[in-house]
Amino acid sequence: MLGRKAAAVADQVEAAGIRVDGVPGKVALPVTVDVAAGAERARARVILDHPAGIAVEAKHGILTSSIDAARNA
Numbered sequence: 001m002l003g004r005k006a007a008a009v010a011d012q013v014e015a016a017g018i019r020v021d022g023v024p025g026k027v028a029l030p031v032t033v034d035v036a037a038g039a040e041r042a043r044a045r046v047i048l049d050h051p052a053g054i055a056v057e058a059k060h061g062i063l064t065s066s067i068d069a070a071r072n073a
Contacts, residue, residue, distance in 0.1 A: 030050050048062075
């Protein structure tokens with residue numbers, strides 16, 4: 001269930017079509033989903049897997065605005 005929710009957020013981020021590496025961007029922003037089960041709880045991370053990921057989040061707030069996609073998953 002947690003993996004589905006993280007994947008829905010990642011899909012929303014990818015659907016935004018943000019590109020990086022140059023102006024205009026040449027590469028679609030890589031998004032990685034990491035799901036792990038710990039002893040006490042499960043975790044899921046959606047990662048903007050590029051050095052420009054922090055700048056993209058600061059400028060567009062793409063992860064923050066995509067979190068609602070998890071509600072419908």
